[in-house]
Amino acid sequence: MKLFTLIFFCVCSFVTAHEDDRLPNKCEVCKFLTIELQDALEKTGRSKEVLELGEVLDTGKRRRKIKYNTSETRLTEAVDNICERILQYSVHAERPGSLRYAKGASQTMMTLKNLVHKGVKVDLGMPYELWDEPSVEVSDMKKQCETMLEQYEDVVEDWYFHHQDKRLENFLCQNHVLKPSEQECMEEVWKGDMGAKGGAEKAESESTEKEGAREEKEDKRHDGGEL
Secondary structure, eight states: OHHHHHHHHHHHHHHHHHHTSOOOOHHHHHHHHHHHHHHHHHTTTTOOOEEEESOOOTTOOOOEEEEGGGSHHHHHHHHTTGGGGGGGEEEOTTSOGGGGEEESOOHHHHHHHHHHHTTOOOOOSSOGGGTTSOOHHHHHHHHHHHHHHHHTHHHHHHHHHHOTTSOHIIIIIIIIIOOGGGOGGGGOOOOOOTTSHHHHHHHHHHHHHHHHHHHHHHHHHHHHHHO
């Protein structure tokens, strides 16, 4: 019981200590803005739809046709409510730097929910129904995203029409929004969590392979001794 109480106390302290740790910085906002916008554009990039622009005049002049995947319409639709997608993120307090922002429930929150499902009373200072609501950090990132998108709208359009051969995060964040000293988060890449299912399976697989190799060597030694 003492061990259980200690684990429970540590988990709760971990959450509350990081709940309002700090608001997202400019690098983190730009990073996730570009990730979401790039993703939205990639989903429509292969469309073969053709748009007809302009009005049919009495002279019979035809409307101008333009490919959807190079049109301003595609960009407008992608940008529309793009910052709302930020609200899908959660704070994974067990991860460092910008990597703490990711979609899906954090390990810490899943642990607390499992305790609740087992009948343990967990008090985070808010109703259980609000546990999945966007955190203060995520809500602030959404607001900063909207401000940044409005401020650098021309840069995004310039990239879309003339520089799509470059990654958006490089063109917008590194070349226009951030100073060299502010770009640290751009180098942070999530390589998986060994505590997650995938990481556990990988570790188990590697362990099995090593065990198999060890047994194979043992068999060869035995065979050699018998000879």
